[in-house]
Amino acid sequence: MESSLEPNLLMTASLPRYRVRGVFGAALLVVLVGVVDYFTGRELQVVPLYLLPVGLATWVAGRRTGLVFAAVCALVWLVCDLTSNGEYIHAFDPYWNAAGLLMTFSFVSWILSALRGALVFLEHKVELRTTELREEMLKRRLAEEARLQSERLAVVGTIAAQVAHEVRNPLGSMTLNMDLLGLEISELAESSKHSPEECHFLISQFRQELNRIKQVVDGYMTMARMPKLETRRLFLHDYLGQKLQLIAPELEAAKVQLVKAFDPSIPAVEADGDKLWQVLVNLIRNARQAMPDGGQLTVRTHQTESELEISVTDTGLGIDKEHLAKLFTPFFTTKTDGTGLGLVVVQQVISEMGGQITCQSVKAKGTTFLISFPLSLLGIKLDSIPLHQETRTDSDAPSLKANANSFVASA
Amino acid sequence: MNTLTEPLSQEGKSLTGKQVLVVDDDKALLLALTKVLRNEGAVVLPAGDASEAIRFLSLNFGQIDLVLTDMRMPNASGKCVLSAVRGAYHNVPVIVITAFATDAIREACTALGAFAFLEKPVNTSTLLGEVRRAVGHAAGPKPS
DSSP, X not given: OOOOOSOOTTOOSXXXXXXXXXXXXXXXXXXXXXXXXXXXXXXXXXXXXXXXXHHHHHHHHOHHHHHHHHHHHHHHHHHHHHHSSOOOSSTTHHHHHHHHHHHHHHHHHHHHHHHHHHHHHHHHHHHHHHHHHHHHHHHHHHHHXXXXXXXXXXXXXXXXXXXXXXXXXXXXXXXXXXXXXXXXXXXXXXXXXXXXXXXXXXXXXXXXXXXXXXXXXXXXXXXXXXXXXXXXXXXXXXXXXXXXXXXXXXXXXXXXXXXXXXXXXXXXXXXXXXXXHHHHHHHHHHHHHTOTTOEEEEEEEEEOSSEEEEXXXXXXXXXXXXXXXXXXXXXXXXXXXXXXXXXXXXXXXXXXXXXXXXXXXXXXXXXXXXXXXXXXXXXXXXXXOOOSGGGOOGGGOOOOOOOTTHXXXXX | OOOSOOOOOOOOSTTTTOEEEEEOSOHHHHHHHHHHHHHXXXXXXXXXXXXXXXXXXXXXXXXXXXXXXXXXXXSSOHHHHHHHHHXXXXXXXXXXXXXXXXXXXXXXXXXXXXXXXXXXXXXXXXXXXHHHHHHHHTTSOOOO
């Protein structure tokens, strides 16, 4: 007998089989309660038991069926009452009582049906909302990808004019030097006493300027064509430790002491290790150059509630406040041989990985570059945390790749 | 059009005795410009940025015959040089040589009183042509 009054979330208004069974069950209940009522007579009131069939019928079959059952139950009660050996002061009394019961049962049925209707309506609403939410998330994700793409294009567009500038300057000096070279060659041809020194100097200038142009173009191409991220599961500290080991000799030679401050609570992450290292090595080399007489370089990882932070700190010359603002501007550089594109690429890569980079600096004290990533983007599930490769086997690996939809799907 | 491969015309030392202030933050280009002008007999004052240029202007007041300046420089742009010259040294012609030759910049420079506007890379004969024209002009009233 379908006696469950629990709302079934998948149930919709029209499931005839369910309904028929429910009504049948309610009918059986009426008979049962009626029998009980008859045999208990007027000694024991079993009126509340009639609410069971009324409730069931209303719930499964709607208000009208419920009201019918209310009437039936009131009738059954009346019959039981009239056939019991009871005396009333007025003959009218049992009919009055029955009418009262009818109203009560109807009222209950009405309330239940209203409740039921509201429930169905809310379920429907929730389903609608969930679908809307999913669509919204998808739209957001597409928009975010489009935004990243257009941001990249915008940067590329902005620097196109700057590339022209950066290439035209060396072209300018090369043009003039070429004419000067021509003059020198004429002089050399005319007089054997004329020194070829100036010739050689002009040619070396040429080489320098050619190199400059090459660097600008290379840097621009690196920025314009960023290969897609290839993420894989990474044991961050092991990976960083390995890579830092490779550049340790370089740092030692520069009298830079390397300090590793790794947060032990950081689990395996889903990230593009190569890109991440590309960024870090760039920052580390900048840091080393900021410490021409040696110093201390700290690579630190830290996990907050919602983010993973990686920072590179040096004890070097520091950066002027005016320069800090322009740090990530294309072609801005304080180095005589710099392209001014290193940090731009760094920021682009980090932005593509979904993170952020900031810089803090105190003149003559040092500089810190701080990179932060939202944990959700790194596929970190905090309940299954491996610390080192040795303590876990791959069969226990947490599920891979959190994406924008996953939290909706699991909600 | 600006072709880069024309041979130098042999007009000799046409800028003898003239003092030229050259302003550009690009060291290699500054050096090349200096050499080209010195070859023509000019005395060249090279400046690496606008503030250095303005300092030279005030130190050599009355003796500078021509200013050659870039537009895009760190801290202060070529516009500052233009304004400074216009403000205090009206007779000195200024030739702007820049890699950023948009119409807007061209108009702005003309409005600030630039004598000529050249786009990098400029070949030697074009450059010298404009320089000679400017220096010759300086003898008469300045064109508005």
